[in-house]
Amino acid sequence: MSAFSAVEVITAKRDGDALSDDAITWMLDAYMKGEVADEQMSALLMAVFFNGFEPRELLTWTDQMIASGERLDLKGLSRPSVDKHSTGGVGDKISLILAPLVASCGAAVPQLSGRGLGHTGGTLDKLESIPGWRAFLSNDEIRSQLENVGAVICAAGQGLAPVDRRLYALRDVTGTVESIPLISSSIMSKKIAEGTDALVLDVKVGRGAFIKTHDRARELAQTMVSLGTSHGVATVAQLTSMNQPLGRAVGNALEVTESVDVLQGGGPGDVRELTLGLARIMLELVGLDVDPASKLDDGSAYATYRMMIEAQGGDPDAKMVEGACKDIVLAPQEGIIQSVDALDVGIAAWRLGAGRARKEDPVSAGAGVMCLARVGEFVEAGQPLFELFADDHEHLARGRDAITRAVVLGETSAPHEPLLLERISK
């Protein structure tokens, strides 16, 4: 007879008690062994949604997730390692620029990433629109690319935090995604297992983020920073605004093209601003006194990008695919753009084919939205607001339906909203 029973653990959390370290360890271990069933774990996750975890419980829960799998060892590298994680936004292609940029400044960036689900895109999906590029690397390949190029963006191996893989899939179908302790432990278990020395968290807040309020974003940021610091990872969180899409491009190949523009010293101002803001924190965390803007402007970040893509089989000079069916959304009247709803644009890109509803669905490389006008700009009646791309007319029509109310026009100038909000460190 076991020292614990799943029902006792569930009812304790349900009734607001803190779980003992032994109970947490037993529950996750028994779940991985199949002795605790999915329906018991989902009931516990829902109880955690309501009653939360104390810091000690969350630490143990996260430790056990890390201990369930292997850890990457980046200790032997000649460069200090630093990673970035974003909680997900619309048009968020920052990783594609940031990883080679920070590598060109002398750090190693081990960006183990996931795929997109719902209205926010995934970094791997974007890079897979580059012909030949492959997402799966062995641990030896990761280490050698970090040493030689300085930047790796690849799929997180199956061996890192395998409990998280199962819990995430379960949370996805049981309405238990939006829980701060569960989100925190999911993100941080993978990042800690990845072996990075330092970590910057881009915590998105606003219409296009899954966290809508500043207070909740701060709570999530504090929780993750605390978990990282407890595990010896120098961790800082930057809250950033996600009300309008980042940059102009939303979609896989479209975002690669825009990223290359920024890597070559051009591109939309907000993408450059956020990339540099995060790069400065990353360099500060690993003690590298380099101005990242200079590396965008002198071509070194772009050179590192090319090496990074080539090292994983991709052709950085390949022509990017574009959806065969196009449409333009026009301004119905003149006015100053008050807002461009990131959620509407994200859903439109998703329906156009750029995103997936289930993790096994394919995505279209060429589908997406180009935002042709941004908040604060004046548009004439009939001026283009969005260009839409899809692989077929059915997707095009579905995407178009989703975007019709994305832009609000007004007569007055729109208030300026800062992109970089609060910085959270321990």
Next chain:
Amino acid sequence: MSAFSAVEVITAKRDGDALSDDAITWMLDAYMKGEVADEQMSALLMAVFFNGFEPRELLTWTDQMIASGERLDLKGLSRPSVDKHSTGGVGDKISLILAPLVASCGAAVPQLSGRGLGHTGGTLDKLESIPGWRAFLSNDEIRSQLENVGAVICAAGQGLAPVDRRLYALRDVTGTVESIPLISSSIMSKKIAEGTDALVLDVKVGRGAFIKTHDRARELAQTMVSLGTSHGVATVAQLTSMNQPLGRAVGNALEVTESVDVLQGGGPGDVRELTLGLARIMLELVGLDVDPASKLDDGSAYATYRMMIEAQGGDPDAKMVEGACKDIVLAPQEGIIQSVDALDVGIAAWRLGAGRARKEDPVSAGAGVMCLARVGEFVEAGQPLFELFADDHEHLARGRDAITRAVVLGETSAPHEPLLLERISK
């Protein structure tokens, strides 16, 4: 594509929204078809535990559970039908006496029952200690026995409220049993499907009941009375105290023997009092103006009991089995008994072998506890408090360990606690 998704239904309830009738109907139907998984249903049940149901939601949820199966038709009987349901207590053998008693007063009592789980015994388990008695009857057998004898105690058929059968098994392993809307819909869906005209609910409150406080018992009673009334079943709830065990016998065969004593006009006063209290409400609900006490004292209730047992193959004259291993627990000092903890006694009887931990476990007919001294009585040091029965010494030792602190002795007289508490009707 379906009009609903399980995740949307779960998150709506999680976030405190009321579910539409269509959403509830879809969810239960999809669950029975296997389109909604156990882990999704358990997450919803946990969300219901926290956020409850509005009356309209609960009504729809219960309706759908009834509609998932067949309904017994008792319309053609020459007697009015009235049933009793108890939420479960320690030593609660009332059904064994009440069904034939109320039948002997002219009503039909269709008592479709379940088995015990945990520290409270099940009516079917008790009757199965009578040699030859069988719990499974066809619907035709139930109707004919109701007409001819007036009382049936048998297993609820698989056809009644099949959703409840699956939900109950799921709740049992996912820590979602103790939810008033879920308890209410589970009990009432079966009782309404059973087709009874009237129903008395014995809602237990106290140490040995699963509801510990009067307020929560009242809330459960009101919820069930309202569900019954809405479905045309005349329903009254009686809150009753369950701090000390009912009567002296706790265990399957032991309780049958004690029930026969009460049916013959003797037995413990509290068992007789509660039986008569519930019988009076049942008779009132179906308009029968008979004094039930006279039917205990003149032998007619016992005669009906014998017919009821014989109609289901049982031998009412068979000698009842008694556990081969016995032990006596003595008072460690003299004093007045302040309390006899029903939960401790229930757990002891369970460990002695009278109860089961999983629904597929067998139970021992001869195991159990005789409570030899009751609250308010004076005992000498060394006087017997409990007699324990088990089939083997291992069970005997386990039961003995559980009962050691069940009795509290003191120097002052114990306060009298009424057995019948509040009556709840619409």
